[in-house]
Amino acid sequence: MKRRDFLTALGAAGGMAALGGLPAAQAQAAWPDKSKTIKVIVPWPPGAANDALGRLVSQRLQETMGATSITENKVGGAGLIGTNEVIRAEPDGYTLLASAFNTAVMPKVLKAATFDPEVDLEAISRTAVAPLVLVMSKQRPENTLAELLKSAREKPGEFSFAISSLGSAGHLATVDFLRRAGLNINLVPYRGTVPALQDLMSGAVQLLIDPSFALLPQAKGGTIKALGIASKTRSVLAPEVPTISEGGVPDFVFNSWYGIWAPKGTPRAIQEKVNAMIQATMKDPATAERLRATLIEPVAESIEETRAFIKSEVARTGELLKLINYQPS
Numbered sequence: 001m002k003r004r005d006f007l008t009a010l011g012a013a014g015g016m017a018a019l020g021g022l023p024a025a026q027a028q029a030a031w032p033d034k035s036k037t038i039k040v041i042v043p044w045p046p047g048a049a050n051d052a053l054g055r056l057v058s059q060r061l062q063e064t065m066g067a068t069s070i071t072e073n074k075v076g077g078a079g080l081i082g083t084n085e086v087i088r089a090e091p092d093g094y095t096l097l098a099s100a101f102n103t104a105v106m107p108k109v110l111k112a113a114t115f116d117p118e119v120d121l122e123a124i125s126r127t128a129v130a131p132l133v134l135v136m137s138k139q140r141p142e143n144t145l146a147e148l149l150k151s152a153r154e155k156p157g158e159f160s161f162a163i164s165s166l167g168s169a170g171h172l173a174t175v176d177f178l179r180r181a182g183l184n185i186n187l188v189p190y191r192g193t194v195p196a197l198q199d200l201m202s203g204a205v206q207l208l209i210d211p212s213f214a215l216l217p218q219a220k221g222g223t224i225k226a227l228g229i230a231s232k233t234r235s236v237l238a239p240e241v242p243t244i245s246e247g248g249v250p251d252f253v254f255n256s257w258y259g260i261w262a263p264k265g266t267p268r269a270i271q272e273k274v275n276a277m278i279q280a281t282m283k284d285p286a287t288a289e290r291l292r293a294t295l296i297e298p299v300a301e302s303i304e305e306t307r308a309f310i311k312s313e314v315a316r317t318g319e320l321l322k323l324i325n326y327q328p329s
Helices: 003-010 024-030 049-065 077-088 101-109 145-154 169-181 193-202 212-220 268-283 285-293 303-323
Strands: 037-042 068-073 095-100 121-137 160-163 186-189 207-211 224-229 255-263
Touching: 037 049, 037 077, 049 068, 049 095, 049 121, 049 212, 049 255, 049 268, 077 095, 077 101, 077 255, 095 101, 095 121, 101 169, 101 255, 101 303, 121 169, 121 193, 121 212, 121 268, 121 303, 145 224, 160 169, 160 193, 169 186, 169 207, 169 255, 169 303, 193 207, 193 212, 193 224, 207 212, 212 224, 255 268, 255 303, 268 285, 268 303
Parallel strands: 037 068, 037 095, 160 186, 160 207
Antiparallel strands: 095 255, 121 207, 121 224, 121 255
16 A cells, blocks of 8 residues: 555644643643644654554544644654654653654664663553565565575575664564574665665665565565565465465564654653543544554553553563674664
């Protein structure tokens, strides 16, 4: 599904507004002030799931709370530029971050990321999860994961792995995949899924692991080859794509996930309002059905559940990076 179709199905977004000058209790009670604009900052380029989900949240804030809402793509630094802007913003509920797995693990993979996501940001809610898919350039002769593994072990220099962004779920999944498969393939980082996918389709790079939302439509259209999905079972929406475990890398399961953060110190009452709105959105049957049609599974959970999940993800990522002696770059 094209990004435009996806956004049309879910609803595009507008903007949001900023508090100022009110005592804290009054400001929280008045939030959102309908004369101000709330910004939902997406630190990645348009065209991927985190962008679409950020726009969905922005739209629903406008629809359900009467806020003016805008979505801004602040791209650069492997997600660091937009993330830092939110960290520095006033904690008044008028700046939110719509990002993904990357945000939780950024300091572990980027030397320039000097913040602590669990200290310097308020995690409000996850919004969705998506299984990852391994895809290959159409120019390669291999058609199955088993064939790829054989070729890559014999001639690893013929292959390169695109990384949509450093610290992304796809990056960590690629590292884990290469470790489990016993492969040594060069990694090529990009600034988002779209440019990585463009180079994959042109044959400039040969392999990519990234969320199913972005890749399976291209595979179904015949512009790239889908070799495996990183889930326990095959997807009902793409039953022809085997799991990576079936293809020869046992027990390989890896999901991307997406969420909403706020600057540290954002009042708890405002966080809870946003969390409640997200939960209601993700429980809405029509919204959930449209998300699942794009291979995205909606998530509805409390602030505490989100933070406990993120803590476990940070620990898992740390263990994986330690296994391969990864050094932030």
